[in-house]
Amino acid sequence: MCSSNHLSRREFLAGTGALLLGSTMDVRAAGVTFQEPIIDIHQHVHYAARPDDVLVAHQRAMGITHTILLPAGTPAFGTSTHQGKTNGLQAQCDGNEACYGIAQRYPGEFVFGSNEVPDLPDAVQEIEKYLKLGGRVIGELKFGVDCDSKEMQRIYKLAEEHNVPVLMHWQFQMFNYNFERFPKMLEKYPKVNFIGHAQTWWANIDKGHTDQSILYPKTKVTPGGLTDQLLRDYPNMYGDMSAGSGLLSMTRDEDHAREFLTRHQDKLLYGSDCDDHIGSGEKCQGAQTIAEIRKLAVSKTIERKILYDNAKKLFRIA
Incomplete structure (x- = not known):
C-alpha cells in the first residue's frame, strides 16, 4: 500500500485538472498524441477512503490511460x-456496483472487474452478473x-466459461492458502489465464526463499523459485x-530484475495498487513502479509490453 501525501484536496484537484486539461488541449490542437498509453490493471x-474524484485525478497524474478497477466482495x-x-x-475498498459506476461515468478510461466472497452461497451468480455487464476480470x-x-x-470454471482472467492475492497463511499446490489448478484449467499478485507470489521468484513467513525478503535473488x-x-x-511486493x-536485486523482466516479458503486467492521492513523487508507489520498469527494461519493446501491450491483449482493451 502506498502512503498518501495530502495537499489540500481543492488545491490538488485544481492544479492537476488545469495541467491535464491544458495538456489535452495542446495535444488535440496539434492533431497528434505524444503520450504513451499505460494500462493499470490493479486499482480500487x-x-x-480515497474519494472518487481524487482516484480519477491520481490515475491521470500517473499517466494512466486505462484503469482496471478491482472490486471487493460483499x-x-x-x-x-x-x-x-x-x-x-x-x-x-468498495464492491462491484461502485467499480461499475465509475466505469460508466468514465467510459474508455476505466473498466471494471467482478468479485465476491467465494464461500457465500450466491458467489458465482454475483460474479456472473457483473461479467455479463462487461467485467473484464x-x-x-x-x-x-x-x-x-x-x-x-467454481470461480475458475466461471472464468473459463466467460473467457476472463482471474487475479489472485497470494499471502502465506492469510489469503489463498497452499501456493505450492497451485500448479495443479493451472493444469486443470488450462484455458483460464491466472494473474499472480502480492507478497507470497513475489517472494517466490527466489529459489532460495524457504521461509514462507518472510513476506518481504530483501536479499539477492537466485532464479528458479516457484513463481519463476x-x-x-x-x-x-x-x-x-503492483503493490509494495x-x-x-x-x-x-536490480541485476536479477533486468533478466527477469526480459525472461518473462510477455507475461508481466503493470499495476499500481496504490492508495496515494497525488500520483507522483516518492510517496506514490504506482509512479515508482512505472519508473522502475522503465529503468530496468533492457529495451523499449519490453517496457511497452509490460506497461501496455500485454494487458491490452489479455483484457481485450480496444
Missing part, C-alpha cells in the same frame, strides 16, 4: 474474511480459502507487478 475504489463474517476483519480487501480474489477448494474451483517456474512453464500464468521484487 474508495481505497483507504461484507461477510465467516472464515474466508477472517470474521469480517478483511472485508473490503482489508483496505476499505474476476478479482482481486483475496480471501482465506484454499487455492484449490471447491469454492475457488510458473511463469516459465504455464502459458496461462501471468504476473501483476511487486516493486520490491525489482529493487531488491
Whole structure:
C-alpha cells in the first residue's frame, strides 16, 4: 500500500485538472498524441477512503490511460474474511456496483472487474452478473480459502466459461492458502489465464526463499523459485507487478530484475495498487513502479509490453 501525501484536496484537484486539461488541449490542437498509453490493471475504489474524484485525478497524474478497477466482495463474517476483519480487501475498498459506476461515468478510461466472497452461497451468480455487464476480470480474489477448494474451483470454471482472467492475492497463511499446490489448478484449467499478485507470489521468484513467513525478503535473488517456474512453464500464468511486493521484487536485486523482466516479458503486467492521492513523487508507489520498469527494461519493446501491450491483449482493451 502506498502512503498518501495530502495537499489540500481543492488545491490538488485544481492544479492537476488545469495541467491535464491544458495538456489535452495542446495535444488535440496539434492533431497528434505524444503520450504513451499505460494500462493499470490493479486499482480500487474508495481505497483507504480515497474519494472518487481524487482516484480519477491520481490515475491521470500517473499517466494512466486505462484503469482496471478491482472490486471487493460483499461484507461477510465467516472464515474466508477472517470474521469480517478483511472485508473490503482489508483496505476499505468498495464492491462491484461502485467499480461499475465509475466505469460508466468514465467510459474508455476505466473498466471494471467482478468479485465476491467465494464461500457465500450466491458467489458465482454475483460474479456472473457483473461479467455479463462487461467485467473484464474476476478479482482481486483475496480471501482465506484454499487455492484449490471447491469454492475457488467454481470461480475458475466461471472464468473459463466467460473467457476472463482471474487475479489472485497470494499471502502465506492469510489469503489463498497452499501456493505450492497451485500448479495443479493451472493444469486443470488450462484455458483460464491466472494473474499472480502480492507478497507470497513475489517472494517466490527466489529459489532460495524457504521461509514462507518472510513476506518481504530483501536479499539477492537466485532464479528458479516457484513463481519463476510458473511463469516459465504455464502459458496461462501471468504476473501483476503492483503493490509494495511487486516493486520490491525489482529493487531488491536490480541485476536479477533486468533478466527477469526480459525472461518473462510477455507475461508481466503493470499495476499500481496504490492508495496515494497525488500520483507522483516518492510517496506514490504506482509512479515508482512505472519508473522502475522503465529503468530496468533492457529495451523499449519490453517496457511497452509490460506497461501496455500485454494487458491490452489479455483484457481485450480496444
